[in-house]
Amino acid sequence: MSLQTKYCGKYYSYIWYIFFFSFFFCAKIQAQKKLNDFSDEQLKALFLKAQANGMSESQIKEAMLLKGYSSAQFDTLQERFTKKYFNNLQPNSPKEIISARQVIKPAIPFVKKDSFEHHSPKSAIFGASLFTQNNLSFEPDLRIATPKNYQLGPDDELNIDIFGNALDNYKVKISPEGTIKILNLAPIYINGLSIETASERIIKHLRQLYQGINLPQSGVSAQITLSNVRSIKVTLTGEVHRPGTYTISSLASVFNALYLSGGPSENGSFRNIRVIRNNKIVRIIDLYDFLLRADQKDNIRLQDQDIIRIADYETRVEIIGEVKRPMIFEVKSTENLKEILRFAGGFTDKAYTNLISLKRNTATGLKLFNITEDEVLTFIPKNGDKYTVGAILERYENRVQIKGAVFRAGEYALERGLSTVKELIKKAEGLKEEAFLNRATITRKQENNEPIIMAFDVGKLIRNEISDIPLQREDIVEISSIPSLREKRTVSIYGEVNKTGVFDFVEGLTIEDLILFANGFTDAASNTEIELSRRILDDDSTNTNHEQVKIFTFKIDRNLKLSSENSGFRLQAFDRIYVRKSPNYAVQKSVRINGEVNFSGVYTIKDKTQRITDLIHLAGGLKKEAFPKGAKFMRDSSVLAIDLAYILQNPNSSDNLLLLNGDYLEIPRTLETVKLSGEFLNPVAVTFRQHLNVKDYIRQAGGFTDKANKRKLYIKYANGISDKTRKFLIFYTYPKVEQGAEIIVPSKQNENIHKLSTGERIALVGAITSVSYLLVNISNNLK
Incomplete structure (x- = not known):
């Protein structure tokens, strides 16, 4: 660095100090010493600018003290800044905020762990997750009663209540010299005293103001409590994630400080954490006591200037496989393999406990060990050991199974009293009635584990006509049932019954029974025409004509009684019954007529001979303003083109259709217009005139457009019938125009698609x- 740069930097630092003091001085005057008047942005600018120019926490605090602010006011501002900008930090927060945290954070007790600070040690290390949980803070409870033997120190605040014959209250703070000041009394030194001892000393001095205070029959009493606790500084060193000095509450314990610092690092010990006070070790903490037994005996309260040192781990081993907590564990020199298994939560229910495999590091390589169940208690682990607990084999030592037509099918233990097929059947509570006795099978595994089938006669075995069969491990005995060896037997019924379909066949079933199962006849059923079809088996000796089926017909009344000649007829499996419809049965059928008739509405078709003219007659005939040529006849949602005027003049013609269920006839009023649609220059509806032809109407629409396909002109009449233009040589003949017609000229655009x-x-x-x-x-x- 050049001399010029050095002096410029120093000069700039002086300018910043002057600016910082001036800012606080102006802010102090404007806010009239009301800290709430400082905005969040002002706080942010002050702290970040100070940090950027190398000012430490103590220098910022000193600057405020010089301008008349108290230490408590600085702490309040500092806490506001921290809560606003640190408690919700994200990994993408501004770099200046994250860097400023290194200066500001240690002064704020128990700041929550932030997501960007989370150090993730190897997840397999037992106990490491305790210090990486966002939902766990170990923050001290500041609302509890003052703990016994709490030692007072500078900045602790006491609340002195006087009650009884005299009422008074004093809120005092211990000065840096260790004294408190009560009006009209000399300073009282209480630094380092317990709250109980300090209370006795304070009351002794208060008797100068209140005669006999806290003495029997004096009538005046005093109560001294801790209203606000001071901050203390503790230092965490050694193998800790974030070593350093932390300002924390005087009520904080060792776990509070450990969590704040992130706990032991990757190489840190969880079982050798020392609390050093006045150069003496006051407690050695083993976190496994808390992790495994929730024992907090070592969670002692810290004092000012305490040092917490986390040592390096000495021995770590890993255990994997069928244990409840497969992780890395720290082991003391006096602990054996059984203790490690206890740390791991013990074996799972599938663990193979007879043998544990060990992979151990030696001076030159790796070495394998097999540790038996008897050696677990005495085996001493070494650093780097890796233990593997295997799983038991999915293999039974004494299992046999029985399936099929027995009352208690399932798995059984091969043991004394159950070692043969007959004993197994007895254990399964015997054969079912439908058991097939001629043949059963045993599936047995050979020496090479390949299956083999062995058959035997169950009936002879039960009757002691053959010797009992010894069982072997994993034998499967299967006894079939008679129904499972044949096609499922059913009968079916179709036609005019309320519930058609397939039904299970049972012996003795009759036609009457099957109709009853089908919920009886429908109203349309003919009880004189019931047909039954029956299979003919190949071994039927009576089938001399080589027929495939036999047909039977029956008569049965509505009370489900067969005629005398068919009485007692029994159904066989796979019979099919057909109930025919009565030839004279018919449901009511109706048609509808609307429009210009005297009585529009729905009419019932009396017989199959009624026609369109009959419907008009039933409707009272046409009104005088009716337009028969425009009548539309609908059937099954489709338009049937009819000429009603012609039908009325020629009722015997084939155009006079027979009526069917659902037919609909609509007769409009007289139509007096002609509509022109499509490729006209002026598509329009015009008045119908008897003497005009198509060309006359085209002129009224202004003629054709350029896209008009004149050769495809057609007319759609009011009754739905259409007529097209005809060509003879080079001449075109247009259809006749009638009332209510529509002249349509399509576009020839589609014809140009392929040009x-x-x-x-x-x-x-x-x-x-x-x-x-x-x-x-x-x-x-x-x-």
Whole structure:
């Protein structure tokens, strides 16, 4: 650094000091010593600028004291700044905020751990997660009663209440000299005294003002409590994540300080943490006592200038596999492998406990050990050991199984009294009634673990006609049931019953039963036409004609009684019943007529011979203003084009349609207009005139547009029928125009879709020319 740069930097520092003092002086006058008048932005500017120019916390505080602010006021401002800008810091916060934290943070007790500060040691180290939890702070409770033997010191505040015959209250603060000052009394020295001893000394002095205070029958009493605690400084050193000196509450304990500093570092010991006071070790803390047993005996309260030193770990081992907490653990020299297993929460329910595998570091490489269950209690771990607890095999030593038609199918233990097939069947509470007795199987594993099937006759085994069969480990006995060996037997019914479908077949089932299961006949059912179809099996000796099915017909009344000749007829599996519809059954059918009739509405079709003219007759005929030619006839949501005027004049013609259920006839009033739509210059509706033709109406619409396809002109009449333009040679004949008609001229735009553009035509001509030139050359060469 040049001399000039050095002096410039020094000069700039002096300018900053002058600015800092002037700012506080002006702010002090403007705010009239009311700290709440400082805005958050002012606080931010002050602290960040001071930090950027190398001012420490003590220098900032000294500057405020010189301008008349008290230490408590500085602490208040400092706490406001910290809560505003530090408590919610994120990794993307401004760098100047994060760097300023290094100056400001140690002065604020128990600032919450911030996300950007979280140091993540190896997650496998047991206990490390205690200091990385955002929801855990170990902050001291400042609202508790004053602890016994609490030693008072400078900045502690006491509350002295006088009550009884005299009422008074004193709030005093211990001075840096260790004294308190009460009006009209000499300073009282209480530094280093417990709260109990200090209370006795204060009351002794108060008797100069209040005669006999706290003595029996004096009538005046005093109570001394701690109203506000001081801050103390403790230092954390050694293998700690954030070593340094921290200003914390005097009520804080060792765990408070450890959490604030981030706890032991990656190489730090969790079991050798020393609290040093006045150059003497007052406590050695083993965090495992707290982690494993929630024992807080070592969580002592700290005092000013205490030192917490975290030593290096000496021995760490790792245990993985089937334990409840597979992690890295710190081990003392007196602890054995059983203690490590206790740290790991013990074995899981699938752990193989007979043997634990160990991989140990030696001077030249690695060495494997097998530790038996008997050696666990005496085996001493060494640093770097890695223990592996395996899982038991998914293999049973004495299991047999039975499946199928027994009452208690499942797994059983192969033991005394259950070592043969017959004993296994008995243990399973015997065979079910539907058990297939002719053949059962045993699935057995051979020596090479390949399965083999062994069959036996269950019936003979139960009747002691064959010898009992010994069982082996993992044998599976399977006894089939008769229903499982055949197709599922059903019967079905279709047609005019309330519930058609397939039903399970049972012996003795009759037609009457099946109709009852189907919830009886519908109203349309014909009880004289019930058909049954039956399979014919290949082994049926009566089937001499080689028929595939047999057909039976029955008569049955509504009370589900068969005729006498069919009484007692039994169904067989897979029979199918069909109930036919009665030929004379029909539901009510209706049609609707609206418009210019005397009685519009819905009418019932009496029989299958009714036609359109009959419907008009039922509706009372047409009104005088009706327009029959414009009538529309709808069937199944589609328009059927009819000429009602022609039908009325010729009722016997085929145009007079038979009525069907749901038909709809609409008769409009007389229409007096003609509509022109499509590619006209002036699409419009005009008055119908008897003597005018299509060309006359075209002129009224201003003629065609350039896009009009004149050859495709057509007329749509009021009843839905259309008529097109006809061509003979070069002459066009247009349809006749009627009342209510619509003249429509479509666009010829679609016809131009496939026409070639000018560029395409030029390219095509060029290609044809090239091909022609090539053909001419080939012809000349051939000649």
